[in-house]
Amino acid sequence: MNEILIDKLAILAESAKYDVSCSSSGTERKSKGKGIGSTRSFGICHTWAADGRCISLLKLLMTNNCIYDCSYCINRSSNDVRRAAMTPEEIALITIEFYRRNYIEGLFLSSAIEKNPSDTMEKMYQILKLLRETYEFNGYVHIKAIPGADQVLIEKCGYLADRMSVNIELPSSSSLKLLAPQKSFKQIMPPIAQIKNGIAKNSDDRKHYRNAPSFVPAGQSTQVIIGATLDSDKSILSVSEKLYGDYSLKRVYYSAYMPVNEGTNLPAILTPPPLLREHRLYQADWLLRYYNFSVKELFSSDESNIDIQMDPKLYWALKNLNVFPLEINRASFEELIRIPGIGHTSAYRIIRERRVAHLGFDNLKKTGCVIGKAKYFVTCKGKYFGEHLEGDFIRNRLVHKEDCQQISFFG
Amino acid sequence: MDYIYDGTFEGLLCCLYCNFSKESASGIYKKEIYQRHMLNSFKEIPSIEKYAYYMDQKLKQYLGTLVSSQIYQCFLYEKEGAENIILRFVDLCFKKGSKYAGFHTHPIVSAFDDRVRKVKNETHKYVGYVRFSQMGEYLYSSIHPEYNILSLIGDHFADRYNGEKIIIHDVTRNCALVASCGDFLLIPLQNGDLPEDAKSDFVAKLWKTYFDHIPIKDRINPKLQKSFVPLKYRKDLTEFK
Numbered sequence: 001m002n003e004i005l006i007d008k009l010a011i012l013a014e015s016a017k018y019d020v021s022c023s024s025s026g027t028e029r030k031s032k033g034k035g036i037g038s039t040r041s042f043g044i045c046h047t048w049a050a051d052g053r054c055i056s057l058l059k060l061l062m063t064n065n066c067i068y069d070c071s072y073c074i075n076r077s078s079n080d081v082r083r084a085a086m087t088p089e090e091i092a093l094i095t096i097e098f099y100r101r102n103y104i105e106g107l108f109l110s111s112a113i114e115k116n117p118s119d120t121m122e123k124m125y126q127i128l129k130l131l132r133e134t135y136e137f138n139g140y141v142h143i144k145a146i147p148g149a150d151q152v153l154i155e156k157c158g159y160l161a162d163r164m165s166v167n168i169e170l171p172s173s174s175s176l177k178l179l180a181p182q183k184s185f186k187q188i189m190p191p192i193a194q195i196k197n198g199i200a201k202n203s204d205d206r207k208h209y210r211n212a213p214s215f216v217p218a219g220q221s222t223q224v225i226i227g228a229t230l231d232s233d234k235s236i237l238s239v240s241e242k243l244y245g246d247y248s249l250k251r252v253y254y255s256a257y258m259p260v261n262e263g264t265n266l267p268a269i270l271t272p273p274p275l276l277r278e279h280r281l282y283q284a285d286w287l288l289r290y291y292n293f294s295v296k297e298l299f300s301s302d303e304s305n306i307d308i309q310m311d312p313k314l315y316w317a318l319k320n321l322n323v324f325p326l327e328i329n330r331a332s333f334e335e336l337i338r339i340p341g342i343g344h345t346s347a348y349r350i351i352r353e354r355r356v357a358h359l360g361f362d363n364l365k366k367t368g369c370v371i372g373k374a375k376y377f378v379t380c381k382g383k384y385f386g387e388h389l390e391g392d393f394i395r396n397r398l399v400h401k402e403d404c405q406q407i408s409f410f411g
Numbered sequence: 412m413d414y415i416y417d418g419t420f421e422g423l424l425c426c427l428y429c430n431f432s433k434e435s436a437s438g439i440y441k442k443e444i445y446q447r448h449m450l451n452s453f454k455e456i457p458s459i460e461k462y463a464y465y466m467d468q469k470l471k472q473y474l475g476t477l478v479s480s481q482i483y484q485c486f487l488y489e490k491e492g493a494e495n496i497i498l499r500f501v502d503l504c505f506k507k508g509s510k511y512a513g514f515h516t517h518p519i520v521s522a523f524d525d526r527v528r529k530v531k532n533e534t535h536k537y538v539g540y541v542r543f544s545q546m547g548e549y550l551y552s553s554i555h556p557e558y559n560i561l562s563l564i565g566d567h568f569a570d571r572y573n574g575e576k577i578i579i580h581d582v583t584r585n586c587a588l589v590a591s592c593g594d595f596l597l598i599p600l601q602n603g604d605l606p607e608d609a610k611s612d613f614v615a616k617l618w619k620t621y622f623d624h625i626p627i628k629d630r631i632n633p634k635l636q637k638s639f640v641p642l643k644y645r646k647d648l649t650e651f652k
Contacts (some may be wrong), residue, residue, distance in 0.1 A: 046539040047637070272629075
């Protein structure tokens with residue numbers, strides 16, 4: 001029995017690993033007297049796996065036995081892989097025991113579709129109910145909303161989970177048709193809209209009734225595969241921008257496609273995964289969410305891909321050199337965070353320090369910003385320390401350096 | 412004049428109190444490690460609750476709750492004369508105004524910030540790194556933190572493991588955090604109080620299986636992993652044993 005459980009866990013973890021989302025942040029909840037667990041708004045990583053990705057949640061598929069045949073997926077029905085399924089009791093018990101030993105922050109539950117979407121959603125609901133009601137588990141739970149499942153089931157799950165997500169997988173309907181002909185945007189978008197409306201309604205309810213149960217308090221997220229199709233960075237980021245804006249998503253995750261299957265519409269099996277491109281997309285995504293950039297600003301009219309040699313903020317700065325140099329002692333917070341090499345932390349520090357003293361170049365060095373980048377775009381007490389304010393010159397200086405850094409980062 | 416104190420935070424607050432109300436101190440040292448010096452005179456400051464409370468209130472009043480909690484965090488750094496760093500920092504802020512607490516590039520403030528950051532980072536890490544194993548009716552965990560962070564993680568674990576009885580044992584300082592029903596206590600431990608046993612736990616085996624199967628083979632990157640989980644933390648982590 002025990003050996004079988006270990007085997008099943010190995011198979012289901014193996015099948016779940018291509019899902020990237022692993023955050024446990026976004027809700028702060030104290031324990032509730034009885035039972036076990038709490039959630040922290042900052043999220044807690046418990047360990048890091050050999051590929052350098054953090055393990056915060058127990059990431060599992062309920063089953064990897066799937067009726068769909070999406071060409072990019074390791075678990076597609078035509079693949080010959082080992083199949084397994086866990087019962088709701090087994091999953092709940094493993095989650096609780098891991099949680100008691102402080103191995104994890106909670107559960108990330110996903111599943112393949114064994115019969116039909118509603119049946120899978122029903123089983124996920126059972127696990128949630130078991131955890132929340134029988135075990136009185138109060139920790140973090142992230143579950144997948146299955147497109148095509150009954151709306152009532154999705155809503156019921158939303159009241160028990162912290163975060164829900166629906167994977168868009170591919171950024172355009174044409175690529176979806178190419179690689180996952182059984183899925184379509186018509187099927188994927190309704191649950192996203194439903195959860196968005198549910199959250200909006202719930203936050204209104206909670207203003208009037210203090211004890212109204214919260215609905216998906218940590219918001220929803222999604223995931224996009226990159227590199228499996230020819231979609232450009234611009235179209236991917238435009239989709240993200242729309243999701244952040246119109247659907248108030250918390251996160252869009254990008255997953256560099258690992259060639260796991262052979263297929264006529266897929267990259268060859270030996271194609272290296274576009275890790276650097278994934279990294280650049282994440283950087284651009286941060287610019288959209290925290291630095292008030294828009295997709296339109298990041299791409300000049302004729303380009304549709306990010307220059308992977310440099311980070312997108314530097315790329316933007318080199319295109320808009322007329323804005324620079326900025327005087328560090330006068331620039332506003334919004335201007336400061338647009339300078340390459342200065343992020344939120346150093347911008348806050350600079351502003352706090354300006355209340356006490358005028359900042360010189362030596363002070364700027366100590367604020368924790370990346371001085372090697374920032375010096376080309378700022379003046380300190382009216383003095384410029386970057387030799388030339390000229391696009392090609394700065395590009396030569398910085399891009400060469402970045403190449404070296406990148407090798408060590410992924411090496 | 413050097414001040415020496417008993418090594419408690421209250422003692423340190425009393426030293427700060429005397430520094431401002433009586434004679435200014437040239438340095439504050441723990442009693443057991445203080446080395447007498449020919450040229451410096453020294454005075455032992457007793458821990459008096461009234462003065463400590465008064466000083467604590469003044470710190471909160473002038474510097475705010477955030478900075479006064481940072482002073483406590485800096486105290487937990489324990490090494491390289493953390494007391495003197497606090498003394499100079501508080502002195503600077505009281506003389507020049509509380510906004511100097513935000514003057515991050517000032518050498519005194521940056522030394523203070525640096526210690527606070529290290530302690531805070533380790534506290535956050537240990538919230539994730541503590542690993543329990545079942546020992547009778549207790550959940551027991553042993554850790555080897557660099558700084559004395561037990562009191563900072565207490566609230567989190569006491570709240571999370573409300574219905575359980577837990578012990579977190581700081582092996583380097585031989586001190587333990589004991590929590591149940593939402594409250595926690597810090598107690599010193601004698602050697603041999605706890606059995607150092609490692610029973611083979613089925614759940615630990617499951618966890619190791621999970622840990623071995625979750626990485627993506629094409630992305631294996633030990634260097635990146637090492638930057639997140641430095642080797643010094645690994646001896647207490649079940650999955651690396």
